[in-house]
Amino acid sequence: MPHFRRSFAAFFWTVAGILVVGHSPFVVPTSAALAQEPFDSKKIVPFVPSPQEVVDKMIELAGVKKGDVVFDMGSGDGRIVIAAAKKGAKAVGFEIDGDLVKESRENIHKAGVQDLGEIRQQDILTVDFSPASVVTMYLLPDVNLKLRPNLLKQLRPGSRVVSHSFDMGDWKPDKIEKVDGRTIYLWTIPAKPL
Numbered sequence: 001m002p003h004f005r006r007s008f009a010a011f012f013w014t015v016a017g018i019l020v021v022g023h024s025p026f027v028v029p030t031s032a033a034l035a036q037e038p039f040d041s042k043k044i045v046p047f048v049p050s051p052q053e054v055v056d057k058m059i060e061l062a063g064v065k066k067g068d069v070v071f072d073m074g075s076g077d078g079r080i081v082i083a084a085a086k087k088g089a090k091a092v093g094f095e096i097d098g099d100l101v102k103e104s105r106e107n108i109h110k111a112g113v114q115d116l117g118e119i120r121q122q123d124i125l126t127v128d129f130s131p132a133s134v135v136t137m138y139l140l141p142d143v144n145l146k147l148r149p150n151l152l153k154q155l156r157p158g159s160r161v162v163s164h165s166f167d168m169g170d171w172k173p174d175k176i177e178k179v180d181g182r183t184i185y186l187w188t189i190p191a192k193p194l
């Protein structure tokens, strides 16, 4: 290839690479660079808070009480963690967004439930559900389906799963309630695997 055409081709693919993948195709990201990827880049659901009446109904439907361990997947500003802790349960929120982690920790302190409520900055797709007796979520249909196998495998029989707005495909809920035009689903982990 003549020099001019080679230079043009190199320029073209560099610009195209930057536009499409965010970096030059000639610079392959190393595993160290990928490991340093900000947490927020794993954000797979936007922050939209559940209205307080919906939070209260989710907690009521799951029958949250002292002795329960409640996991809220994608805990936002911490409102579900706070509501569960106010019932005397140990409540853990998993949140990826650093600003929301900070805000929700402050909210937990303001509500005075820091002995029972905590927020972990962790990708929900990596959570081990086995310590939980209740799991709450307001995510998206495909994200619910991604969590479903581990919910069924890791939660003990009798544990409850509550989802605001989105179901779990062909895993039929035990109960469906409507609050303020929103749908809330409840499932109980069966004694035998589905």
Ligand SMILES: C[S@@+](CC[C@H](N)C(=O)[O-])C[C@H]1O[C@@H](n2cnc3c(N)ncnc32)[C@H](O)[C@@H]1O
Pocket: 042, 043, 044, 045, 046, 047, 048, 049, 050, 072, 073, 074, 075, 076, 077, 079, 080, 094, 095, 096, 097, 100, 122, 123, 124, 125, 137, 138, 139, 164
């Ligand atoms: C629709 S909001 C629900 C907030 C809260 N649970 C509620 O019902 O008010 C979803 C939350 O999931 C968080 N999120 C998105 N992707 C996540 C991930 N991979 N790991 C942990 N949290 C994530 C978002 O930052 C957001 O706060």
